[in-house]
Amino acid sequence: MSSMNIGLLGLGTVGGGVAAVLAKNGADINRRAECDIRVKAALVLDETKKRAENVPVTTNPADILADKDVQIVAELMGGVEPARSYVLEALRSKKSVVTANKDLLALHAEEIFRVAAENGQDIYFEGAVAGGIPIIAAMRASFTANDITSVTGIINGTTNYILTAMTEQGRDFAAVLHEAQELGYAESDPAADVEGLDAARKLAILATLAFHTPVLFPDVYVEGITGITSADIEYARELGRVIKLLAIARKTEEGVEVRVHPALLPERHPLATVRDVFNAVYVEGDALGESMFYGRGAGALPTASAVLSDVIQAARNRNAGVQGRQGLGHDRRLPIKPVRDYRSSFYIRLKVKDEPRVFASLALFFAEADISFASIIQKPRSGGNAEIALVTHPCRESQFEQALSSVRAYSKLEKIYNTIRVLND
Amino acid sequence: MSSMNIGLLGLGTVGGGVAAVLAKNGADINRRAECDIRVKAALVLDETKKRAENVPVTTNPADILADKDVQIVAELMGGVEPARSYVLEALRSKKSVVTANKDLLALHAEEIFRVAAENGQDIYFEGAVAGGIPIIAAMRASFTANDITSVTGIINGTTNYILTAMTEQGRDFAAVLHEAQELGYAESDPAADVEGLDAARKLAILATLAFHTPVLFPDVYVEGITGITSADIEYARELGRVIKLLAIARKTEEGVEVRVHPALLPERHPLATVRDVFNAVYVEGDALGESMFYGRGAGALPTASAVLSDVIQAARNRNAGVQGRQGLGHDRRLPIKPVRDYRSSFYIRLKVKDEPRVFASLALFFAEADISFASIIQKPRSGGNAEIALVTHPCRESQFEQALSSVRAYSKLEKIYNTIRVLND
Numbered sequence: 001m002s003s004m005n006i007g008l009l010g011l012g013t014v015g016g017g018v019a020a021v022l023a024k025n026g027a028d029i030n031r032r033a034e035c036d037i038r039v040k041a042a043l044v045l046d047e048t049k050k051r052a053e054n055v056p057v058t059t060n061p062a063d064i065l066a067d068k069d070v071q072i073v074a075e076l077m078g079g080v081e082p083a084r085s086y087v088l089e090a091l092r093s094k095k096s097v098v099t100a101n102k103d104l105l106a107l108h109a110e111e112i113f114r115v116a117a118e119n120g121q122d123i124y125f126e127g128a129v130a131g132g133i134p135i136i137a138a139m140r141a142s143f144t145a146n147d148i149t150s151v152t153g154i155i156n157g158t159t160n161y162i163l164t165a166m167t168e169q170g171r172d173f174a175a176v177l178h179e180a181q182e183l184g185y186a187e188s189d190p191a192a193d194v195e196g197l198d199a200a201r202k203l204a205i206l207a208t209l210a211f212h213t214p215v216l217f218p219d220v221y222v223e224g225i226t227g228i229t230s231a232d233i234e235y236a237r238e239l240g241r242v243i244k245l246l247a248i249a250r251k252t253e254e255g256v257e258v259r260v261h262p263a264l265l266p267e268r269h270p271l272a273t274v275r276d277v278f279n280a281v282y283v284e285g286d287a288l289g290e291s292m293f294y295g296r297g298a299g300a301l302p303t304a305s306a307v308l309s310d311v312i313q314a315a316r317n318r319n320a321g322v323q324g325r326q327g328l329g330h331d332r333r334l335p336i337k338p339v340r341d342y343r344s345s346f347y348i349r350l351k352v353k354d355e356p357r358v359f360a361s362l363a364l365f366f367a368e369a370d371i372s373f374a375s376i377i378q379k380p381r382s383g384g385n386a387e388i389a390l391v392t393h394p395c396r397e398s399q400f401e402q403a404l405s406s407v408r409a410y411s412k413l414e415k416i417y418n419t420i421r422v423l424n425d
Numbered sequence: 426m427s428s429m430n431i432g433l434l435g436l437g438t439v440g441g442g443v444a445a446v447l448a449k450n451g452a453d454i455n456r457r458a459e460c461d462i463r464v465k466a467a468l469v470l471d472e473t474k475k476r477a478e479n480v481p482v483t484t485n486p487a488d489i490l491a492d493k494d495v496q497i498v499a500e501l502m503g504g505v506e507p508a509r510s511y512v513l514e515a516l517r518s519k520k521s522v523v524t525a526n527k528d529l530l531a532l533h534a535e536e537i538f539r540v541a542a543e544n545g546q547d548i549y550f551e552g553a554v555a556g557g558i559p560i561i562a563a564m565r566a567s568f569t570a571n572d573i574t575s576v577t578g579i580i581n582g583t584t585n586y587i588l589t590a591m592t593e594q595g596r597d598f599a600a601v602l603h604e605a606q607e608l609g610y611a612e613s614d615p616a617a618d619v620e621g622l623d624a625a626r627k628l629a630i631l632a633t634l635a636f637h638t639p640v641l642f643p644d645v646y647v648e649g650i651t652g653i654t655s656a657d658i659e660y661a662r663e664l665g666r667v668i669k670l671l672a673i674a675r676k677t678e679e680g681v682e683v684r685v686h687p688a689l690l691p692e693r694h695p696l697a698t699v700r701d702v703f704n705a706v707y708v709e710g711d712a713l714g715e716s717m718f719y720g721r722g723a724g725a726l727p728t729a730s731a732v733l734s735d736v737i738q739a740a741r742n743r744n745a746g747v748q749g750r751q752g753l754g755h756d757r758r759l760p761i762k763p764v765r766d767y768r769s770s771f772y773i774r775l776k777v778k779d780e781p782r783v784f785a786s787l788a789l790f791f792a793e794a795d796i797s798f799a800s801i802i803q804k805p806r807s808g809g810n811a812e813i814a815l816v817t818h819p820c821r822e823s824q825f826e827q828a829l830s831s832v833r834a835y836s837k838l839e840k841i842y843n844t845i846r847v848l849n850d
Contacts, residue, residue: 024711031756133716134563137563137567138559138563141734144454145454145737212453268698270698273693273695273698286726287446287726287729288557288720288727289557289727290721291557291718291721292718292719293716293718294716295716299714301712302712304712305568305570305710308569311570312569312570322745325745
């Protein structure tokens with residue numbers, strides 16, 4: 001059996017997972033790749049550190065990028081630079097590249113795929129979005145006969161863990177975040193997760209593949225979960241809904257909608273039952289109908305599973321001499337729709353004076369913006385105030401903003417607790 | 426752009442769906458296939474029948490199989506013969522073959538893949554199992570770094586529709602089946618669905634791919650849903666479970682378990698929320714962890730989506746001159762475990778005389794077979810009888826059979842209503 005040398009850029013969580021899975025399942029992997037896959041070297045920051053992996057290490061990227069015996073480079077470092085430079089150099093050195101780097105692809109996918117095509121090399125990236133879920137392969141190969149109209153995902157495990165614990169245990173955001181940090185489910189700096197940035201990067205990649213048009217990280221409207229309270233979750237339950245951080249991409253006649261924000265989701269929606277750190281991606285296409293993929297979105301082994309399936313594919317392609325046939329699949333340039341034109345239903349929870357005609361005035365503010373209500377929950381409160389939760393029928397963001405500014409200026413308003421978008425189906 | 430001619434063997438529900446999706450999304454499909462895909466001819470039974478599809482038809486299979494201008498044959502007839510002969514002839518005539526035929530593959534996959542390899546041709550079959558769910562591609566390409574340990578599926582839409590209606594509306598099997606037949610969700614002869622045979626054929630294919638070993642339809646233990654009653658569904662609910670027709674394949678140290686039968690499933694299991702005609706396949710692998718695919722398992726358009734993604738892949742391979750590289754992936758021959766050694770928990774519901782020591786005797790029968798109970802529900806009944814529902818801890822089928830024969834011979838037994846297996850996680 002011929003051999004195929006891979007170089008690992010990075011030997012952290014994912015790189016260590018790749019080495020571990022290769023050590024355990026190497027014989028099967030080699031049989032399926034039809035060649036002998038060996039880790040020739042792994043790029044690390046500290047050569048002297050003791051490691052569990054039985055892999056040669058180096059601190060010099062040229063030991064991998066300039067080594068003509070390395071045919072496949074797996075970039076597992078994360079971050080934009082120097083990952084971008086290394087990936088481009090590997091492609092120019094006629095190596096296949098496998099990457100799990102969402103930060104990089106959400107900004108530079110077009111450049112990387114152009115350089116891959118110019119050099120006739122493969123670039124695979126299953127590990128970049130929702131590790132244990134083969135959604136990238138499905139988009140690139142299985143849904144190709146479809147006009148995909150929407151992609152809706154729970155694609156950040158940390159925030160889903162936090163929202164699940166808040167929902168099932170009635171606890172507060174801060175307490176659950178602290179616990180998640182102690183369990184290693186959340187970083188000590190949790191901003192990228194809880195602010196929705198990680199999900200937005202992944203969504204840019206998914207939307208690019210789904211709609212065959214470039215979508216970049218800065219195109220995505222982002223709102224995180226730091227403002228979600230137990231009270232909102234309790235109201236959602238009364239409305240037959242759960243709150244999830246959703247990543248939503250839609251192809252509309254006015255352009256592409258791409259957004260990450262918390263949303264009230266019907267309890268019967270397939271995404272509503274996705275708990276803890278699990279991820280799921282729900283796809284609608286004109287032929288396939290509704291399809292959903294569910295699995296572990298992160299972690300050493302699920303991501304290694306994705307990375308190694310890419311390595312096996314890249315190795316098979318090189319052995320057959322057919323690398324470089326997988327493009328990014330752009331075949332059009334659709335506009336990104338302005339956020340003010342995005343359509344949603346909205347949940348708004350507020351405290352007003354408990355007086356006659358107050359509700360009529362509220363209703364009027366929304367009617368003036370051409371918005372009607374789907375659900376209303378009103379509860380009497382102490383101190384002459386009433387708490388009201390409203391759910392609107394679908395409207396544009398600009399309409400909701402108009403109604404909201406009237407509400408904000410209303411003399412009988414005590415407080416707007418929260419506004420959260422609502423997904424209806 | 427070069428052109429690629431396909432021949433359709435069959436222009437029924439699936440063939441018509443393929444023609445319809447090609448007509449609607451042809452421009453995108455051609456761009457993604459990098460060639461112009463045309464239906465050169467479709468094999469039909471009646472040439473004179475009026476059809477919606479704008480496709481040349483023939484009643485002579487040689488018009489497709491012997492036409493050197495047809496590069497890809499899509500076999501969409503179903504049944505073993507003459508489909509098997511046509512597929513083999515197409516491969517020997519150096520054509521790529523796409524098939525949606527589970528009956529054929531569940532019996533003759535090895536022969537077909539051997540002939541494909543001998544002739545250097547592709548054989549793709551995404552449409553054969555759970556149409557809108559790309560589980561075949563995932564097994565063949567995305568999970569390749571894993572040791573897959575189990576596959577659990579809801580892979581028959583008709584029975585899932587029936588069980589969902591029984592569960593949610595409290596109706597009886599016969600009434601719901603009748604309704605399903607009127608809606609076109611069940612055939613006028615529903616045996617293949619309600620007896621579990623359709624699911625068993627699909628499971629044989631999934632197990633073959635998951636465990637890289639041949640598994641045939643007759644290897645699968647099959648039990649249908651005709652014996653499930655509303656009372657069982659109600660007891661399941663009290664136990665926090667729902668009843669689903671599950672297709673289960675497990676790799677154990679004693680060999681491969683493959684079985685289709687109704688089972689009580691915890692309400693929180695991802696498969697428990699799969700409703701109506703939807704299908705889902707739950708896969709466990711040592712690296713990826715738990716992964717689930719959900720979607721429409723049948724119907725003209727979802728199956729056409731699967732068939733056409735295969736056609737696009739086959740066309741790309743032919744254009745690159747690399748067809749025939751996808752094997753069935755057998756790399757071992759694992760034994761099929763004898764059914765008596767399959768392990769399950771069991772639910773048993775029975776009516777006994779409501780007398781002292783009756784329950785102690787029942788418990789003894791199970792204890793003698795080394796089986797203990799996980800749950801017990803006892804309800805007083807009129808006429809001096811009691812109804813009891815028991816759930817055992819996991820045991821072998823042979824142990825359960827031993828206990829059951831003691832129960833059957835017990836003088837205080839009035840009736841065994843049902844026994845159903847239980848899935849614990």
